[in-house]
Amino acid sequence: MMTYLSVTLLLDGLRRFLCGEERSYRSAAVDPSFSLAFTRTGDGSVETTYQGALVDRSPAEAVAAAVHAAAKRFAGEHLPLLPADDAGREDLEHALAEFERFLKQAG
Numbered sequence: 001m002m003t004y005l006s007v008t009l010l011l012d013g014l015r016r017f018l019c020g021e022e023r024s025y026r027s028a029a030v031d032p033s034f035s036l037a038f039t040r041t042g043d044g045s046v047e048t049t050y051q052g053a054l055v056d057r058s059p060a061e062a063v064a065a066a067v068h069a070a071a072k073r074f075a076g077e078h079l080p081l082l083p084a085d086d087a088g089r090e091d092l093e094h095a096l097a098e099f100e101r102f103l104k105q106a107g
Contacts, residue, residue: 002030004078004088007071011095014038014067015102018046018060038063061106068099 006029017025017038028035037049046063048056056063075092082089 003074004082004092005030006034007074008088008091008095010036010067011071011092011099014064015099018064018106019102064099064103064106068096068103071096071099 009030010027013025013027022040024037024039026035026037035050036055039047039049040060041047041057044060045057046060047054048058048063058066071092075096079089079092
């Protein structure tokens with residue numbers, strides 16, 4: 001269940017970060033042993049780091065698309081395992097819908 005909530009937190013936090021003016025955002029999973037940091041660079045790219053090590057440097061649109069695609073794959077495989085009225089399932093479905101709206105507006 002913690003993974004469902006962590007994906008929801010990542011989608012919501014990354015969407016707010018990409019829409020806003022903040023220079024950085026740290027996505028801490030429900031289990032705080034895992035966290036990704038996203039930082040805007042001067043050219044508009046986003047650097048993604050894990051424990052200070054660079055994982056990726058891409059345009060913001062590419063980061064958003066990659067996170068969205070991975071979250072959709074996760075949801076497609078794992079959400080059917082939860083009851084339709086499960087709160088974690090509903091939260092992730094809502095976060096995915098909001099992220100999809102964000103992508104359409106940004107594109």
